[in-house]
Amino acid sequence: MIGVVAKLTIQADKESEFEQVGKDLMAKVKANEPGCLTYQLYKSKKDANVYIFMEQYASEEAFKAHGQSDYFKAAGPAIGACLAGAPEIQYFDIVE
Amino acid sequence: MIGVVAKLTIQADKESEFEQVGKDLMAKVKANEPGCLTYQLYKSKKDANVYIFMEQYASEEAFKAHGQSDYFKAAGPAIGACLAGAPEIQYFDIVE
Numbered sequence: 001m002i003g004v005v006a007k008l009t010i011q012a013d014k015e016s017e018f019e020q021v022g023k024d025l026m027a028k029v030k031a032n033e034p035g036c037l038t039y040q041l042y043k044s045k046k047d048a049n050v051y052i053f054m055e056q057y058a059s060e061e062a063f064k065a066h067g068q069s070d071y072f073k074a075a076g077p078a079i080g081a082c083l084a085g086a087p088e089i090q091y092f093d094i095v096e
Numbered sequence: 097m098i099g100v101v102a103k104l105t106i107q108a109d110k111e112s113e114f115e116q117v118g119k120d121l122m123a124k125v126k127a128n129e130p131g132c133l134t135y136q137l138y139k140s141k142k143d144a145n146v147y148i149f150m151e152q153y154a155s156e157e158a159f160k161a162h163g164q165s166d167y168f169k170a171a172g173p174a175i176g177a178c179l180a181g182a183p184e185i186q187y188f189d190i191v192e
């Protein structure tokens with residue numbers, strides 16, 4: 001199992017736009033990716049403009065399939081237009 | 097729903113000891129906390145000594161119950177003995 005935490009800092013006036021893109025993306029992942037066990041957008045309690053996607057994948061294949069999906073690729077520019085800085089993406093292996 | 101990402105940097109010779117404490121803690125959370133929807137230890141793919149607990153709680157009450165449990169309190173010193181630095185704990189609200 002693979003874990004991902006993707007931290008995104010969003011421009012102050014783009015929060016609503018970004019959250020809508022995130023919600024659409026979550027819906028598409030849930031509808032299309034049985035190997036994606038968690039794909040949840042969260043907003044920091046401390047820093048108003050900081051968000052994470054918390055993600056868990058059943059396998060390396062499931063993780064790759066996510067990155068290659070049309071809807072993920074399409075969300076890239078829409079999210080990019082809302083960013084205030086470079087995303088910080090961390091990848092993890094499960095401990096079990 | 098509340099999300100938590102707790103980042104822990106572990107001493108190089110304490111990884112095995114820490115992972116065992118983490119596994120025991122995960123088992124106890126799963127057995128006792130229906131309001132804790134995710135409680136998973138992950139190891140960074142990039143930094144060998146960096147771990148996270150990826151956590152999701154159904155409610156503020158479930159999150160508080162976790163922190164007040166005897167097994168969580170007991171795990172504190174055992175984890176603390178393995179740390180190479182201060183934990184970095186981030187708290188989030190769900191976007192849905």
